[in-house]
Amino acid sequence: METKTAVITNPTGDAQYEALNLETKAAVINHPTGDYQFEIINLGELHPDEVVVKVVASGICQSDEGVRDGSMAPLPAVLGHEGAGIIEKVGSGVKDFKAGDQVVMSFGYCTVCESCRTGQPSTCDHYNELNITGGEHQDGTHRFYKKDGTPVSNFLNQGSFSAYTITSEASLIKVDPNADLRKLAPLGCGLMTGFGTVTSAMKPETGSSIAVFGTGAVGLGAMMTAKIEGCSTIIAVDIVDSRLELARELGATHIINSKTENVQERIAEITNGKGVNYSVDTTGVSQVMLASVQVLSKNGVAVPLAVTKNTMEFNPLGELVLGARKLLGVNLGNVVPQLAVPKLVDYYNQGKFPFDKLIKYYKFEDINRAASDAVNGTTIKPVMIIDEEYRNDDPVEYVS
Ligand SMILES: NC(=O)c1ccc[n+]([C@@H]2O[C@H](COP(=O)([O-])OP(=O)(O)OC[C@H]3O[C@@H](n4cnc5c(N)ncnc54)[C@H](O)[C@@H]3O)[C@@H](O)[C@H]2O)c1
Ligand SMILES: [Zn+2]
Ligand SMILES: [Zn+2]
Structure with missing residues (x-):
């Protein structure tokens, strides 16, 4: 769905970073507790420590429901923070990832504060601004913009309810190239x-x-x-x-x-x-x-x-x-996601953590149904397939 066009990436016009000229289909919350609405929005500029991820699948966590009222990330917002996908592009300062890597995404952290340096990134000094308050960078730029230039928040440094998203290297967990990202997507929050x-x-x-x-x-x-x-x-x-x-x-x-x-x-x-x-x-x-x-x-x-x-x-x-x-x-969970998620994958492969029994798959276009099924208890872990082309020779079974 990606069509490359000239887009507004930074309404202040003082772009310092790499303009992506990339637009994406995203499920946007525009009004408190309103439905998810599909829109084509623009990705912002790529900062040096960031990557563009082509999202394959995303779980819905109850915390997405908890913040749909705009009480944390200001609206409009692209929620979603249990995403997995394939790296499309890396920023100039990214060290450990390259285009084509399969990744699970988790929360963001600064890597240099005392909490981060002592292995407790979920109490990072910058936790709130990176994860909770909408993802605005210190320089005032955002990861998503509407076509008219209105900034769009993300949540937990991800905004995974989108065909493409921008996140930082610190949020990425590399997984095996043969792993099925549709299954691993929800590991980055609730289960972890x-x-x-x-x-x-x-x-x-x-x-x-x-x-x-x-x-x-x-x-x-x-x-x-x-x-x-x-x-x-x-x-x-x-x-x-x-x-x-x-x-x-x-x-x-x-x-x-x-x-x-x-x-x-x-x-x-x-x-x-x-x-x-x-x-x-x-x-x-x-x-x-x-x-x-x-x-x-x-x-x-x-x-x-x-x-x-x-x-x-x-x-x-x-x-x-x-x-x-x-x-x-x-x-x-007070974990370092890059250490915890691979352990969960190992436990899953050994049959000790059969989290796939919690999952039901939904098409991205059925996000509103997936969210209400999570709230009313019908589905424990809805996972939306955002890239239906991924492994389409081995299709998942969707909720009918
Ligand atoms: N702080 C964190 O780090 C963190 C991370 C992820 C999720 N969460 C939060 O954890 C919570 C649980 O998330 P989840 O995805 O497992 O949600 P969930 O809605 O799937 O699970 C909650 C369960 O509680 C049960 N329940 C509701 N009322 C009950 C009652 N009166 N007595 C007994 N059981 C009752 C429900 O039937 C449901 O099975 C949410 O609030 C979510 O936002 C917190
Ligand atoms: Zn930190
Ligand atoms: Zn969560």
């Missing part, structure tokens, strides 16, 4: 977050117990990882029976439908009254976040990681202090 929450933040001892509240991609990612890490009691909590059944198939030793069962009582029963060593909340529902703290054993650790404005009210003395419990904030 669940994985890292267990491996980087909890670090459970072999034989530990864990309760996972919410069995979407993040919760199931945490659950499959808890099994790999040797947790022996893995309790999945949700209100959707089909998700709980899948959780059982993927390694939950116990499942609890909290609509019909009392979670605290059941967890007390399962753990002989001790409570669980670890819990993670992915629901963002106030009472559930609180329950995830209340089911902890002494010295237990709870990680609430939903993107939500909801609050949790509790008495710290009763819920934390007397039991020496801990509440941890963990962003994006």
